[in-house]
Amino acid sequence: NNLPTTASHFRHVDAMVPQPSAAAAKLSQLKAVVLGEAPASEDDEVVVPSHEFSRQALVPSTQKYLEMYKSSIEDPAKFWSSIASSEFYWKQRWGDQVYSENLDARKGNIKIEWFKSGITNVCYNCLDRNIDAGLGDKIAIYWESNEPGFDATLTYSELLHRVCQLANYLKSIGVGKGDAVVVYLPMLMELPITMLACARIGAVHSVVFAGFSAESLAQRIVDCKPKVVITCNAVKRGPKTIHLKDIVDAALIESANNRISVDVCLTYENQSAQNRESTKWEKGRDVWWEDVVPKFPTSCDVEWVDAEDPLFLLYTSGSTGKPKGVLHTTGGYMVYAATTFKYAFDYKDSDVYWCTADCGWITGHSYVTYGPMLNGATVVVFEGAPNYPDPGRCWDIVDKYKVTIFYTAPTLYVTRYSRRSLRVLGSVGEPINPTSCRWFFNVVGGSSCPISDTWWQTETGGFMITPLPGAWPQKPGSATFPFFGVQPVIVDEKGVELDGECNGYLCVKSSWPGAFRTLYGDHERYETTYFKPFPGYYFTGDGCRRDKDGYHWLTGRVDDVINVSGHRIGTAEVESALVFHPHCAEAAVVGVEHEVKGQSIYAFVTPVEGISYSDELRKSLILTVRKQIGAFAAPDKIHWAPGLPKTRSGKIMRRILRKIASRQLDELGDTSTLADPGVVDQLIELADD
Numbered sequence: 001n002n003l004p005t006t007a008s009h010f011r012h013v014d015a016m017v018p019q020p021s022a023a024a025a026k027l028s029q030l031k032a033v034v035l036g037e038a039p040a041s042e043d044d045e046v047v048v049p050s051h052e053f054s055r056q057a058l059v060p061s062t063q064k065y066l067e068m069y070k071s072s073i074e075d076p077a078k079f080w081s082s083i084a085s086s087e088f089y090w091k092q093r094w095g096d097q098v099y100s101e102n103l104d105a106r107k108g109n110i111k112i113e114w115f116k117s118g119i120t121n122v123c124y125n126c127l128d129r130n131i132d133a134g135l136g137d138k139i140a141i142y143w144e145s146n147e148p149g150f151d152a153t154l155t156y157s158e159l160l161h162r163v164c165q166l167a168n169y170l171k172s173i174g175v176g177k178g179d180a181v182v183v184y185l186p187m188l189m190e191l192p193i194t195m196l197a198c199a200r201i202g203a204v205h206s207v208v209f210a211g212f213s214a215e216s217l218a219q220r221i222v223d224c225k226p227k228v229v230i231t232c233n234a235v236k237r238g239p240k241t242i243h244l245k246d247i248v249d250a251a252l253i254e255s256a257n258n259r260i261s262v263d264v265c266l267t268y269e270n271q272s273a274q275n276r277e278s279t280k281w282e283k284g285r286d287v288w289w290e291d292v293v294p295k296f297p298t299s300c301d302v303e304w305v306d307a308e309d310p311l312f313l314l315y316t317s318g319s320t321g322k323p324k325g326v327l328h329t330t331g332g333y334m335v336y337a338a339t340t341f342k343y344a345f346d347y348k349d350s351d352v353y354w355c356t357a358d359c360g361w362i363t364g365h366s367y368v369t370y371g372p373m374l375n376g377a378t379v380v381v382f383e384g385a386p387n388y389p390d391p392g393r394c395w396d397i398v399d400k401y402k403v404t405i406f407y408t409a410p411t412l413y414v415t416r417y418s419r420r421s422l423r424v425l426g427s428v429g430e431p432i433n434p435t436s437c438r439w440f441f442n443v444v445g446g447s448s449c450p451i452s453d454t455w456w457q458t459e460t461g462g463f464m465i466t467p468l469p470g471a472w473p474q475k476p477g478s479a480t481f482p483f484f485g486v487q488p489v490i491v492d493e494k495g496v497e498l499d500g501e502c503n504g505y506l507c508v509k510s511s512w513p514g515a516f517r518t519l520y521g522d523h524e525r526y527e528t529t530y531f532k533p534f535p536g537y538y539f540t541g542d543g544c545r546r547d548k549d550g551y552h553w554l555t556g557r558v559d560d561v562i563n564v565s566g567h568r569i570g571t572a573e574v575e576s577a578l579v580f581h582p583h584c585a586e587a588a589v590v591g592v593e594h595e596v597k598g599q600s601i602y603a604f605v606t607p608v609e610g611i612s613y614s615d616e617l618r619k620s621l622i623l624t625v626r627k628q629i630g631a632f633a634a635p636d637k638i639h640w641a642p643g644l645p646k647t648r649s650g651k652i653m654r655r656i657l658r659k660i661a662s663r664q665l666d667e668l669g670d671t672s673t674l675a676d677p678g679v680v681d682q683l684i685e686l687a688d689d
């Protein structure tokens with residue numbers, strides 16, 4: 001058998017590393033199944049990396065992983081400072097303490113700091129440092145437009161020039177260190193250029209996914225008060241043209257109503273979607289990118305910043321209330337994004353890397369822009385939709401650029417094509433379905449292409465639980481083991497750490513460099529949401545099971561957050577959008593399993609008195625959600641609800657709604673505590689109306 005290691009290797013690893021060594025002891029008993037048929041239990045299916053792959057891998061064996069993991073946990077300061085000093089440029093080294101932390105709210109404010117007093121710049125490390133090392137002529141970006149046949153490239157030197165021109169322009173309008181810049185751009189090259197330009201001058205970018213509505217954009221602008229918003233006139237997504245500038249205009253009116261005015265709206269002219277003449281324009285505020293930016297010098301001094309100065313804000317959904325501004329700082333995030341990228345994808349200089357995520361989400365921040373570029377990688381940036389003009393588009397792009405590392409949402413895997421350039425596959429956002437995983441491994445990868453099922457979050461900055469291809473036998477559907485420096489723990493509802501085989505709430509003990517430092521303007525909410533539920537730990541909001549071999553299986557959110565095609569949405573947000581509709585009295589939203597999207601949005605709606613159910617009302621409710629949040633948050637199903645199942649104290653019992661939504665009607669459980677148990681029968685009757 002070609003297990004990369006044998007049980008005897010693990011005797012050298014002491015009990016410091018509880019999960020992996022427990023797993024390792026059992027490894028020799030595991031039966032490898034590589035032939036497509038599923039074993040009796042998913043826990044017993046193991047996919048072993050090939051010898052060829054393991055031999056060339058950065059972490060070539062389980063033993064090596066365990067050694068590195070152990071040192072990262074025993075002495076995090078030493079582990080991370082050795083990476084930070086050997087692989088990055090620091091204008092000035094950090095102070096005596098590599099990191100300091102308090103994750104226990106009972107002992108005072110939650111605080112996480114890494115490399116404090118170290119002076120550096122992320123843009124410099126992505127561009128100048130790599131160019132100095134000889135990568136100036138290497139392709140940094142292959143850009144592929146929505147329309148097949150339109151593309152562009154930028155070398156690292158060219159990218160630096162573009163970044164500097166924009167950085168100089170931003171400085172000329174008074175944007176400086178610590179200022180927020182809101183970015184509402186599609187996947188044009190200008191999006192990573194903008195992120196890097198902000199980083200270069202110490203400005204804090206807040207990219208808003210260009211699928212969010214004017215309302216949502218306005219909410220974010222009002223929260224972080226940018227001097228400038230950067231957008232483009234329009235974008236084509238598949239066959240549709242979306243007029244982004246109109247959305248920004250509406251958002252700026254809404255912000256002004258909230259007394260937040262933005263001085264400049266820098267607009268890139270995306271000629272393939274719309275020309276200048278037909279773009280609405282507000283003189284004095286709106287500026288065409290092409291008219292100003294190219295006139296600025298192609299070099300720009302770097303603003304050296306402290307490792308703990310903010311790099312970016314990214315709004316994300318929680319289980320309640322308005323979106324939270326997750327704040328990441330400079331030094332720790334830089335080291336963590338780069339190091340996770342390098343190891344989880346087993347990155348080599350010759351790789352061509354493509355991540356299909358949009359820079360409007362964390363995956364695009366850490367694994368389109370920063371992680372790859374810190375490693376000097378060649379990155380494919382794709383403007384379009386994966387199924388346009390046909391479902392083979394992704395694989396055409398893989399072929400065209402000879403992509404070797406492909407990182408995507410697992411739902412993309414259902415398109416069954418095969419491309420041989422691929423070396424490593426990654427997936428994120430939801431557990432990968434074992435059937436597609438098996439198929440992908442056997443057919444596409446020719447049983448030699450490892451798949452990294454990476455588990456992480458906006459808050460974590462980078463991968464937390466992920467296979468290292470080559471090091472670990474994988475189990476399809478399991479994110480396997482923690483990345484270096486990460487100590488996942490599974491706790492019960494009382495916050496007691498569980499050992500061995502268990503199922504519970506996923507928390508993390510101790511900080512890691514990429515951890516978010518606060519919620520912008522609301523440190524209290526940061527503490528309450530993430531650190532108070534289980535004192536002493538960071539609480540992820542996810543459920544997790546650890547199997548008999550120590551592998552981690554994510555079981556989904558335990559709060560009211562859902563993941564739809566990789567987009568994170570709070571059910572409370574969708575509910576407040578629905579009740580915004582004048583004919584909606586009450587709404588309750590749950591996620592249901594969906595074959596393609598992972599989860600889909602299912603809404604129970606009670607109309608106001610006197611209003612009857614109609615298709616028209618259904619459509620107009622959906623339209624309201626599109627307007628309030630964005631098209632990606634539109635419910636797939638509106639279920640009419642004369643009443644909602646509530647406890648006597650008025651709390652909606654979502655457990656029951658979830659069962660009704662997924663038609664598991666024989667699993668409704670105890671309904672006797674409901675104020676009106678009859679409500680449930682009514683709902684079941686109306687299920688298919």
Ligand code: WTA
Nearest residue numbers: 428429430431453454455456457458554568
């Ligand atoms: C879910 C995306 C299962 C999880 C990077 C988490 C996953 C949320 C996986 C974060 C995975 C992410 N397996 N579930 N490999 N990766 N999730 O902030 O519920 O958009 O809490 O970050 O996605 O979503 P976010």
